[in-house]
Amino acid sequence: MNKYLPFVYANQKEDEFSKFLKKGTSKKYSINVSDFWIYFNVKSQKLPDSGWKGHLAARPEDKYKVFQIAKAVFEANDCSFKVAKNIECFKILNDPHIPVAEANKFITFYPQNINVFKIVIKQLFTKLKNFKAPQIFTDYQLPNNSCVQFRYGAFKKIARWDLKAQKELLYMTLPSGEIIEDSRVGYFDLPEGVEWPFGSTEKWLLVPEKNISKQSKLNSYSFIEIMAQKNKGDVYLGVENVTGKQVIIKSANPYVKNDCAAYSAKELLRNENQMLRNLSNLNVIPKVKSYFNENNIEFQVTEFIDGKSLDSFFGKEKLLSVILSICNTIRLIHEAGYIIGDVTNSNFIYKDGITYLVDLEYVRKNANKKYKRTFKTPYYVPNYSTKTFLTQKEDLFSLGIIIITLTLGKTPKYNSENLNDAVRILINQNKLASKLNPQFSAFLDIANYILSLSIDPNPYVSENLNQNKIKDIYKYGFYVDSIKDFDTSLLMNSLEELPKQLKKSDYKIGEKWWKSKNFGQYVSELSIQHGISGVDTALKVSAEKLPIKQKVLDISNNFEYGDSYLFGSTGLIWNLIALFKEKEIDSSTLRNEAKKIILSWPEKKEVNDFVLGVSGKAYTLLYLNLLLKDASFSKELKKLGEKIFESFYDIDFETTNFSRINFAHGSVGKAYVLYLLGCYFKNRDFKSKAQLELKKADKIVDRSININKSFFSDSLKYSWCEGLAGIAFGFNRIELLSHGKIKFSSLSKIISFLSKGFCTIEACFCHGRQGILNTIFEYNQYHEKHFSKLDDLLQYDLLNFFNPSSGEWNILDETGYENAMDYGVGQLGVIVIDRMVFRKGENPFFIPIESEMTL
Template sequence: MINGTDYVKYIKNKSIPFYSHSNNKKDDSITFHSASYNKSNWNSIITDDWHYMMHNSNDLPDQGWKIHISANLEDAQEVLIKVSELLITTKVSFKFIPDFLTLELSYSKNADRIEAGKFITIYPKNDTEFCELLDPLKRITDQFKEGPYILNDRPWKQSNVYYRYGGFRAMTAIKDGRTIYVIRTPDGDFIEDKRVPYFSKPDFVNEPIYIQENNTYPNPETFAKLDSLNIKEALHFSNAGGVYVGKYKGHDVVIKEGRPFIGIDQKQCDGFTRIKAEYKTLMKLKYVAGVVDPIGYEKIWKHNYLIEEKIPGETLGEYMAVNFPFPNNSDVTLYKHNALQIIHKLVNLVKEIHQKGFAIVDFQPENIMIDTDKRHGTINVRLIDFESAGPLNNRYNPNLVTQDYTSFQSKTFKDADWYTLNRIARSIFLPVESTMFYSPELEKRQNKNIKFKFGKDVVDYLTQVQNLCAKHTTIYRQPAFYDGYVETPQESINSNNLAQNIAALEKGITQNINYDLKGLIYGDIKQYNDSLSWYAINYGTMGTIMALQRNNSNILRTSAFRNWLNKVEERIDSITKQDSSFNVGLFDGLGGIALILYELGHKDMAEELIHRCNSTHNALNISMYSGLTGLGLVNLVLYLSTNKNNYMRVAKQIADTIISRYHSGEFDNQEEYEGRLGLIKGWAGPVIFLWKLGTLINDLHYRSEAIIILDKIVATGIINTEQGSALSDKSKGMVRILPYLDTGFAGLSLVLMDINLDAPNIIRKKYSNIWETIQKDVGSFCTYQCCLFSGTAGLAMYSNTVKLNFNKTNSFDIYLQALNNFMLSTNRKNMLVPGQFGVKCSMDYETGAAGVLIALLNIENQINWLPLLANNPLNIFNSKPTTQLKVMK
């Protein structure tokens, strides 16, 4: 899973405003290298994440015991040299993290806990070789500093050498609708290769006798003091350690754990060091009423534990998620009253803490506790998490993970606190993603939206707070990771300017196309996931090309583009011939890529690529995004274009598979995930696919199965609110209401409106409450992002569909206006879109400009936003009934 930490590698190219690889040698990380080797005997492959060293003579098994070497950042290169000398001599294949920056990021607080610490991975050919390597590796690593403890491995004799049983090659399967890694049992069956943060081995495997007889473990008495903490439950985990609820010396407490050599911050301090420092800071702030009270400090085994009072209430982030009046017709009085109290108390807290000589530093909504006294109408505000706190004039090193509340140009801790206070105050009334710069003009456009929702008095109050903060810091700032000019676009987005807005978005894309790039465009960093990701609809080229194609862009007719496309066709052909494990999805893989190639006239190659997709469809999830539904739609539209029966046959096979898996309990048994009931990654996608197939060929069975699944979605997720029906989500351990196109009510509503065009009596009678809510088009005042799937652009497009279906809308113009919270420009004439985390921009379909462009094209000209062939008879989400085939089923 990618998080904010992963984006650090892609922000350092200051010559462009987009996420990309660095083009500056000074920005390059220190590259790790192995001991010398004979290149004729070793196959060396380097990716963004790993440097593989595979010996030509090795015929490795699919699974077995593998060894991991943990290393301290300070001597990692030396460890690699010594370890690789042994492995090269003994002809044992291995891989290692390729550079210092990637290793440092993998050790950071918010990196993947399961993978953290695995600097070198070793692949023994058999159990004998596995056992023979352990002691020599221990003797080597004992010469160096201790590295991070690897959570899901077992250490060999308490050293930096670890081991676990698992897959050597990635083998996957579908379990309850999710893709899992698997290993094979002796009987030939597949079971899950569990990736959990503790040592686990399959039941059919025993540790070799040598391991059982020779490994050593810490004395159990070492952990006895843990009993005094009476840990009841875990609140949170990170690489730095866990956060728990417990009972300590009669107090209800929160316990923060610090792990050594891991959870590294910008100063390369680990979790252990920060917990120790936090305890000392809290003791000095003990009499500040708004700061959490420290109760105790314990060191147990290699870890330390800060024991604090358990503060009642919820974080400010949780408070905003539950209480912010997102619906456009909701009453704002209570939220406005409480929000102004919260800001006032935060201002006073910052002043009081600064008077004590300290700055907060990690100052963000998740570290602010809110306790509401409804009886007296008061709010209690307390601060937690002082890991990063320090003296006011300490030099400030920002953290990307909290980018919304970070200024990369702050020089001191004090400066950073005042900047963050202003950002928090504004976000309480306008919770949107920060963009890569902040200017008076952007503020003016955002203030227009705040005034519309909360009134001029709130804008005036926020201006007072900003003026106070401006005495201590600089409010308006240029991008930290782009040296060029940035401002707001000359034309704001509104219904009268759509043609100009579309032209400006196209310019923002075409002016930044780079034919020297493998992927032509600068999308989200997930376009670097693998060789095919460069070209996928979601983050790669083809989604952007689709948007340009639907806008009839001249650039697609140039010889430069045609030459590029011909080379890419050859590259895609080669990739999918060499590796059969490629993604085949509509949005994330070959299915969508092939359809855009078909639309561009490369029909023979496109059909060959679809044939490769169809041979692997049994191992897919059910979604439109990456699974069966998407591939089913691909085959349907190709059947309609070519009239080749094999496409209809595959579409029916896929439909039958979805139906079988639903009735076998996949819906009921699968774990909660965000969007499980939604259109793009969940079960609403199969509903529209089955309905369209059934209507197209006049088959009542498929239509009936669509309604059965739709009934299940409604029964499981639809809840009643003050504004009407809403689609709930429980994936985060709490009930949330999601409005979005991909995961929420908008996507499900599109499905209902589409089915209604074919069968109005079903929808209006069966789902009358939901239908009434759709007509109201309550909408949302703002969204955190502006993108197509989970942001404002998708909701604006949805609201326009409501308008086309009911000849009225309450939210359409509000959504268009809300897009101006985000839009940027490098010359006032073009329009750029912030990507994930807002540090830089994106040109892609899912997170960036192509998605906003396709949304506005749909609004202006009813252009199909799905990556299916343009003007196909399925008529999905274009406010027209399905065109029924003359031939019967």
Template sequence: MINGTDYVKYIKNKSIPFYSHSNNKKDDSITFHSASYNKSNWNSIITDDWHYMMHNSNDLPDQGWKIHISANLEDAQEVLIKVSELLITTKVSFKFIPDFLTLELSYSKNADRIEAGKFITIYPKNDTEFCELLDPLKRITDQFKEGPYILNDRPWKQSNVYYRYGGFRAMTAIKDGRTIYVIRTPDGDFIEDKRVPYFSKPDFVNEPIYIQENNTYPNPETFAKLDSLNIKEALHFSNAGGVYVGKYKGHDVVIKEGRPFIGIDQKQCDGFTRIKAEYKTLMKLKYVAGVVDPIGYEKIWKHNYLIEEKIPGETLGEYMAVNFPFPNNSDVTLYKHNALQIIHKLVNLVKEIHQKGFAIVDFQPENIMIDTDKRHGTINVRLIDFESAGPLNNRYNPNLVTQDYTSFQSKTFKDADWYTLNRIARSIFLPVESTMFYSPELEKRQNKNIKFKFGKDVVDYLTKVQNLCAKHTTIYRQPAFYDGYVETPQESINSNNLAQNIAALEKGITQNINYDLKGLIYGDIKQYNDSLSWYAINYGTMGTIMALQRNNSNILRTSAFRNWLNKVEERIDSITKQDSSFNVGLFDGLGGIALILYELGHKDMAEELIHRCNSTHNALNISMYSGLTGLGLVNLVLYLSTNKNNYMRVAKQIADTIISRYHSGEFDNQEEYEGRLGLIKGWAGPVIFLWKLGTLINDLHYRSEAIIILDKIVATGIINTEQGSALSDKSKGMVRILPYLDTGFAGLSLVLMDINLDAPNIIRKKYSNIWETIQKDVGSFCTYQCCLFSGTAGLAMYSNTVKLNFNKTNSFDIYLQALNNFMLSTNRKNMLVPGQFGVKCSMDYETGAAGVLIALLNIENQINWLPLLANNPLNIFNSKPTTQLKVMK
């Protein structure tokens, strides 16, 4: 799973404002290299994440005991040389992390805990070779410093050599609707290859006798002091260690764990070092009332533990998520009153802590505790997490900080705190993603929205706070990772400027197309996931091409584009011939790619690619995004275009599979995940697919099954609020209300409005409360992102659909205005869109400019935003009923 840490590798190319690989050798990380080898005997393959060294004579099993080598950052290259010398001599295949930056990021606090520490992975051919390698590898690694403990492996004789049983090749299956890694039992069945943060082995496997007789373990007495902490539950885990609730010497406490050699920050301090430093800092701030009190400090085994008071309340981030008056018709009085109190107290806290000679540094909403006394109408504000804190005038080098609240141009810790205070104050009233720069003009556009919601007095107060902060820091900043000019676009987005806005977005894309790139555009970093990801709808080329095609862009008629497309067609053909494990989804894989090729006139190749998709559809989830629903729609629109019965046959097979899986309990047995009930990645997608298929061919069975699943979604997720019905989400351990196109109420409402066009009596009577809420179009004042699926652009498009269905809207213009919280430009004439985390921009469909462009095209001209063939008779989400065909069921 990709997180914010992974984006660091893709922000260092300062010549462009987009996420990309670095183009400057000075920015490149130190590349690791193995010992010398005979190239005729070894197959060397380098990806972004791994350098594979596979011996030509190896015929590796699909699964078995594999060995991992952990290494300290300081001597990782030397470890690799010595270990690879042994492996090359013994002809054992292996892989290693290819460069220092990737290794450093994998050791960072928020990287994947399950994979952290696995510098070298070794693939023994059998159990005998596995056992024979352990002691020689231990003798080699014993010469070097201790590396991170690998959580889901078992160490060999308490060394840097670890092992676990698992898959050598990626084998996957679908379990309760989710894709899992699997291994094969001796009976030939598949079971889950569990990726958990502790040692686990399948029941049918025993450790070899040699392991059982010779491995050594720490003395159990080493861990006895853990009992004194009386740990009751875990609040949070990261590579740096866990955060727990416990009881210590009669106190209810929070316990922060520090692990050595892991949880690395940019200063290469590990979790252990930071916890030790935090305890010392808190002791010096012990009498600052707004700072969490330290109660104790313990070192147990290799870890250390900071014990501190358990503060009542919730984090500021949680407080804002629950209490912010997002609905446009909500009363803002109480939130406004409390928010002003919070900011006032934060200002005083910063002053008091600075008077003690310290800066907070990792100053952000998740480290601010809010306890509301409703009886007296007061707010208590406390600060936690001083891992990064230090003396005021220390040189500032951002490490464990949150991008939204960071200025990479701050010079000192003191400077950074004042900058962050201003950002927090503004985000309390406008919780949106920060962009790669901040200027008076962008601030002016954002203040217009704050004033509309909360009044001029709030803008005046924020200006007063900003003026205070400006005495200590520079408020307006240029991009930290782009050397060029950035400003706000000349034209703001509004309903009177849509044609100009669309033209500006197209310019922002076409002016930055790069024919030297495999993928032509600069999308989200997930476009680098695999060879096919470059071209997928979501983060790759085809989603952007679709948006340009829908806008009849001249660039698609140039010889340069046509030459590029011909080469890409050959590349996609080659990729999908060589590797049958490619994604086939509408948004993430070959299904969507093929439809855009078809629309561009490459029909024969498109149909061949769809044939390859159709041969693999049984192992898919049910979603429109990456699964059966998307592939079913692909086949349905191709049937409508070609009248070839095989496409209708596959569409029906897919529909029958979805229905069967639903009635077999897949819906009920699924684990919660964000968007499980939603349109793009959840069960609302199958509802619209089954309904459209049933209506198209006049088959009551498919329509009835669509309504059965829709009933289940409503019963499971719809809740009543002050603003009417809402779609709830429980994936984060709390009940959240999500408005978005992909995961929330907007997507489900599109489904209801589409079905209503075909069968109005069903929707208006059966779901009358939801229908009334849709008509009200209460809307949301802002969203964190501006993108199509989970941001403002998608909600603006949805609100326009409400207007088309009911001849009225309450939120459409507000959404359009909210887009101006984000838009950037490199020449005032074009328009760029911030990508994930806002550090750089994106041109893609799901997170960037192509998605915003397709939303505005839909608003202006009712252009189909789904990556299905344009103007097809399904009429999905274009405010027209389904065109019924005269065909046999």
């Protein structure tokens, strides 16, 4: 069973708070529930696209009362609103560590016009005057830390995807009708062209200016830059005016707290200050310079450690020194009698052989009193309930995670709610990673030793972390007899059940049909990468869904690349092909439906690559002809082939960059398709041109691998779309298609290189491990000298997701933290490729090799 599928996140559950929010709601409202909010919309009321809207913040102890009072005001004024849907969502919004743009927005309300807005604001301010609340940073907060805050902004989401910045941009409509970006900076900003909604006589809403007195300690420092902004406060790089020395200035905002039992932002900073003073005799802690309060915000000033965060890439040569140093730092703090509580890479800085702990908010004295865990960084401790307590052994577990992260360049993933299972999974992962890339083994042996200490029944002593012990493990290795290997077949048998659950999702026309990454909302709903062509083909959904898709065929062309192989309607042809192969539709239906799609392609200038343009279309039409055993699409196919033939350009042979030669957007994908067309049409020019371009790419890859003998720090260089997995996919298929007459000197090197980098990237087909699995699987199928560690690759992948105690799966997307369902970058691509490798099947989005061999 997978509790997360299809897209059932933990925050989607209903709790007592959810029931309270809906209870006794006026019939004038319709209630809609999303993944994060409960919407209360006044029936038949039409709201503007943008306008003055309000927010309410609340402390954890006040949330029930604040909601009751506010709801009555909204109902009396026919005002629509939304509220955090359950306790967990409330905690997320009020978490001290959340970015400022969304922090503390417990309730959002949408007045239908400016007059209603002013009435609601004034009534709320009066009725909630006895409640204090944290600031909503994008809004104007009414006096005395009021719950009531407001801004001008969008009522309905207006957004687009910025290709250059690779992020979603939000927009709003001004009163003039002009659409501008809604930048949501970390402070209240009145957009140009928008008038302040209240008159100058309404003094009740004016916040007194917070002037800094001449005696303020803030005047002793100059601020250089903001290093971090979070709900709890900011971190600045500053300068001490008298000495000219650089310092770190931290602030703590008032009333920031997400649970009655949790620590507030101020309590966290005060605790850090006390711990810095308690541990000031250690040389691994920054020195405190000052602590003071200014306008109800607390500030701490410490010395600046000008080093490298342990989030950085250190390289093999320096890694042992860094590991020895971090072990020494934790040993010293433990020997002093303290628990660190939040041991993560980002909380340490390495400089001149010393690793400094620079975040001590959760440090506690290791005494008889037990301290409840109120915060965790994902994967640095297992997914415990909040009933557990801080211990030094948990610090050791987190230290093991730090060492794995330093070694692999990414945080390891596992699915466990207890320490023993987590350690077992991680040690098995590390053993596999060491087999795949022996240069990792010495460092991962150290991690395994430290992980095993965290579950050792014997009392932990800090001497376990002494330098000589760590050096011996680095030199001679470490093996844990008690940790048994997992059985791949057992894991796969459990994984087999997941697609059955995924089929339960229903479609609604005009909506995105499942949770996707932000970029996925800006491509055609028909696409393979983020849309129904990928999902339905992977799940072998029956033909009864076909009419629904035809209704959105025209809409698809409104998207950029809406007719392409990976991001558009061409992907739907692959869904038709899958239905045909499953005997859900006949050849006549396949031919006719495919023609409809092809006729819908707009006449335009387009790119020629595989993923977005001409080559992907030609590849698809070629497969149609092979399946239908006729020349239905030959005329169009020949025309596309001519375009590909003319599309190549000169390549710099000195480059080690794959942007010009990769499979998705570069020459290898185009040349692969051109060679197939050359075989199909018996066109020597096509074949010769393709071979020439592929040989150029072979030289560049060979040179790049010889230079980068260890591994790439850029994970995209391993990927199917932009890296080696896609290039090797093309090379391998051309070798097979030419019956060995064309050979690529870099191919076997790429396969070896991909296996070494496998553990350094996240899971997904397009950019992650599944692209590598797909390529190595195909390579193995047809090479006598096959790659012998394919089973190790598969087992490593599965160990990221399986919970051995519950039998549940938590399959993640390319972020390593979320559960997007998409085939290209989400859960489905992981499931499909892992099952394909285990079953020795075929990828439903490529022409089977046997079919290519008939050309």
